[in-house]
Amino acid sequence: MQNKKQIFIPLAALIVLALFNLIMDPSFFKITMGLNSEGYQVLSGPLITILDSGSELAILAIGMTLVTAASGGQDISVGAAVAIAGSVMLRVLCGTEASVSELKAPVIVAFLIACVVAMLFGAFNGILVAYFRIQPMIATLILFTAGRSIAAWINNNRLPNISNQAFTYYGGFIPGIPIPTPFIIAVACMIVIALVMKFTTLGLYTQSVGINEHSSKLNGLNPAVIKLISFVILGLCVAVVALIKVSRVSSINYSVIAKDIEMDAILAVALGGNALSGGKFNMAASILGAYVIQFLTTTLYKFKVRSDALPAYKAVVVILLVVLSAPIVRKKLSELAKKLKPAKKEVA
Amino acid sequence: MKNKTSQNKFKNLSDTSLLLTITIIVFFVMYIGAIIFQGSGFLKAQTFFDILNDQAALIIVACGMSLVMITGGIDISVGGVVALVSMSCAVGLDYKGMNIFQAILLALGIGLAFGLVQGFLVAYLEIQPFIVTLAGMFFARGMTTIVHTDPFNVANESLVKLKDTRIHVPFMGYVNKVGNYVPAYIEIGVIVALLVVAITFVALRWTKVGRHFYAVGGNRQSAIMLGINAKRTVFLSHIICGLFAGVAGFVYFLHVGSGSPSHAAGMEMDAIASSIIGGTMLTGGVGNVIGSFFGVLSLNTIKKIVSSAGLGDAWWTGITTAAMLCLFLVVQSVVMARKRNAEQ
Numbered sequence: 001m002q003n004k005k006q007i008f009i010p011l012a013a014l015i016v017l018a019l020f021n022l023i024m025d026p027s028f029f030k031i032t033m034g035l036n037s038e039g040y041q042v043l044s045g046p047l048i049t050i051l052d053s054g055s056e057l058a059i060l061a062i063g064m065t066l067v068t069a070a071s072g073g074q075d076i077s078v079g080a081a082v083a084i085a086g087s088v089m090l091r092v093l094c095g096t097e098a099s100v101s102e103l104k105a106p107v108i109v110a111f112l113i114a115c116v117v118a119m120l121f122g123a124f125n126g127i128l129v130a131y132f133r134i135q136p137m138i139a140t141l142i143l144f145t146a147g148r149s150i151a152a153w154i155n156n157n158r159l160p161n162i163s164n165q166a167f168t169y170y171g172g173f174i175p176g177i178p179i180p181t182p183f184i185i186a187v188a189c190m191i192v193i194a195l196v197m198k199f200t201t202l203g204l205y206t207q208s209v210g211i212n213e214h215s216s217k218l219n220g221l222n223p224a225v226i227k228l229i230s231f232v233i234l235g236l237c238v239a240v241v242a243l244i245k246v247s248r249v250s251s252i253n254y255s256v257i258a259k260d261i262e263m264d265a266i267l268a269v270a271l272g273g274n275a276l277s278g279g280k281f282n283m284a285a286s287i288l289g290a291y292v293i294q295f296l297t298t299t300l301y302k303f304k305v306r307s308d309a310l311p312a313y314k315a316v317v318v319i320l321l322v323v324l325s326a327p328i329v330r331k332k333l334s335e336l337a338k339k340l341k342p343a344k345k346e347v348a
Numbered sequence: 349m350k351n352k353t354s355q356n357k358f359k360n361l362s363d364t365s366l367l368l369t370i371t372i373i374v375f376f377v378m379y380i381g382a383i384i385f386q387g388s389g390f391l392k393a394q395t396f397f398d399i400l401n402d403q404a405a406l407i408i409v410a411c412g413m414s415l416v417m418i419t420g421g422i423d424i425s426v427g428g429v430v431a432l433v434s435m436s437c438a439v440g441l442d443y444k445g446m447n448i449f450q451a452i453l454l455a456l457g458i459g460l461a462f463g464l465v466q467g468f469l470v471a472y473l474e475i476q477p478f479i480v481t482l483a484g485m486f487f488a489r490g491m492t493t494i495v496h497t498d499p500f501n502v503a504n505e506s507l508v509k510l511k512d513t514r515i516h517v518p519f520m521g522y523v524n525k526v527g528n529y530v531p532a533y534i535e536i537g538v539i540v541a542l543l544v545v546a547i548t549f550v551a552l553r554w555t556k557v558g559r560h561f562y563a564v565g566g567n568r569q570s571a572i573m574l575g576i577n578a579k580r581t582v583f584l585s586h587i588i589c590g591l592f593a594g595v596a597g598f599v600y601f602l603h604v605g606s607g608s609p610s611h612a613a614g615m616e617m618d619a620i621a622s623s624i625i626g627g628t629m630l631t632g633g634v635g636n637v638i639g640s641f642f643g644v645l646s647l648n649t650i651k652k653i654v655s656s657a658g659l660g661d662a663w664w665t666g667i668t669t670a671a672m673l674c675l676f677l678v679v680q681s682v683v684m685a686r687k688r689n690a691e692q
Binding site: 137138147306311316326329 | 422469472473474475476478479480482483484485486487489490491493494497609617620621624629630631663664665666667669670671673674677678681682685
């Protein structure tokens with residue numbers, strides 16, 4: 001029951017944010033069609049920015065929701081894993097040269113190799129969690145600590161640079177299409193996961209393992225495999241995010257790329273009203289949660305909040321959201337509402 | 349198993365000492381190995397004291413972290429709080445004309461405020477500790493840059509004097525190449541850190557409240573049935589953790605003598621890693637602050653070994669730390685699994 005209801009939390013947050021923007025500055029909702037620096041017709045405006053830069057978070061939220069539901073814990077290594085996947089991609093595309101304009105390999109090959117590597121690292125986390133029974137946050141702390149170092153080591157600490165127009169399409173615009181490519185990729189991911197949820201038993205099995213591991217085992221499921229699969233899927237999401245991230249800047253900075261994105265991804269899952277202790281989940285709510293975070297970030301930037309002071313404001317909004325959606329608070333509020341209602345009737 | 353509380357409690361206690369023993373043995377093996385293979389540097393007592401001097405703040409933070417982890421929670425705001433405290437103290441001393449005592453009060457106040465708010469949200473509103481303290485971390489990091497944007501060194505005379513105070517350790521010095529005796533020293537922060545470890549250890553082991561922490565973390569339901577106020581215990585653990593973060597913030601500030609938004613970056617993860625190496629489990633009910641103390645030492649000894657082995661490249665530290673963490677986790681998991689099998 002809560003599963004259907006919980007989408008209202010991020011939805012309400014989104015509406016409040018939208019109203020706030022509408023009152024403060026209606027131009028926030030203006031979408032214009034204009035020429036970008038390469039001379040193509042593209043859409044622009046704050047809303048497009050939100051859809052564009054929220055893509056990475058939305059994609060990660062998909063994987064994070066599954067991991068959270070199956071294992072009852074969170075993967076804090078996704079930022080570091082994005083650095084590794086991005087580094088692998090550049091290693092394949094650039095070989096050992098520092099700066100290339102001709103790619104050494106097709107982008108799809110680099111992407112597939114990065115996928116395999118990211119999924120292997122996902123499997124590493126998954127094995128620690130599923131077979132060694134280490135709590136997910138602690139198990140992924142290993143990769144969190146080592147990830148960015150491994151990423152630097154893959155490229156021998158160089159920061160390769162690609163000056164190839166075609167490579168920027170994945171993080172920018174494809175000529176002739178006015179919608180930002182990251183958003184298209186994110187929508188594609190959402191469709192894929194929706195189809196998987198609809199036509200396979202993955203969602204059901206994940207939830208049952210998360211709700212009661214022991215009884216799922218008695219019912220013939222293998223909880224360890226399900227947990228492992230959820231981590232591997234998150235690895236796949238990580239590779240997709242790495243492609244977008246690297247393509248956006250055509251280069252990589254190991255210590256900055258996807259920094260703190262794991263925290264935002266976990267936040268997206270929580271804002272979606274999903275229990276961080278696992279069990280039932282609502283994928284759409286998580287994705288919506290990701291866009292709420294991006295909406296908030298873009299709004300704050302619009303009001304000229306310095307980027308390093310941004311977290312403080314974000315924290316206040318997050319606390320307000322979670323306090324209002326906490327079951328205890330909601331119960332108290334509904335009791336209060338009940339008390340107020342008869343009072344009103346008496347007046348009437 | 350859930351209703352056999354006394355047995356459960358007893359089992360967890362022996363788990364605690366088992367994991368603690370592993371940690372201490374590994375630390376000594378590692379240190380002796382370092383002395384054998386890398387020689388003179390590690391023979392000097394000062395090398396060991398330097399680890400203490402550098403990591404005093406981390407030791408205090410790890411104590412608080414262990415407390416929260418024993419009750420089954422987590423606090424990832426501590427690194428941010430340390431940064432906020434050192435920045436606030438720096439600004440207070442240099443621009444607002446505070447004296448040292450006011451700065452100390454400010455540090456404790458900030459820590460306590462974080463502990464109170466986070467503890468209330470976690471214990472009484474039952475919001476997931478990870479999310480609450482994540483927001484706490486965001487808030488602290490953001491506030492640090494709002495208090496002051498740029499890093500700067502503090503010029504306040506009394507602070508500099510306090511910062512440079514060195515407590516000589518008798519008989520531990522060495523004679524240098526010129527033939528002068530160089531005494532070994534520790535900083536004030538180390539004394540504070542050791543005090544915190546000792547007090548927390550005694551409180552956890554021999555006081556009623558201390559035992560409540562283990563009971564609530566081990567099995568909350570049974571703890572409530574025993575008449576323990578679980579909510580208040582969780583609340584208290586967060587308050588103490590926040591307070592320790594405040595103390596650690598001042599100790600950190602005293603060690604570096606500056607304020608910067610990038611101070612104590614990733615300290616929360618180091619603290620969690622130290623606690624785990626020390627045998628504290630995130631599931632709650634198992635852990636020991638002495639273990640966390642040795643966890644901090646182990647973590648930084650390995651870092652020191654790596655850097656003195658000539659693997660100066662920055663990435664080696666990250667990879668070896670992670671490898672060590674991985675080793676500890678797997679050993680812990682295997683040991684616990686074997687123990688469980690043996691008991692059955």
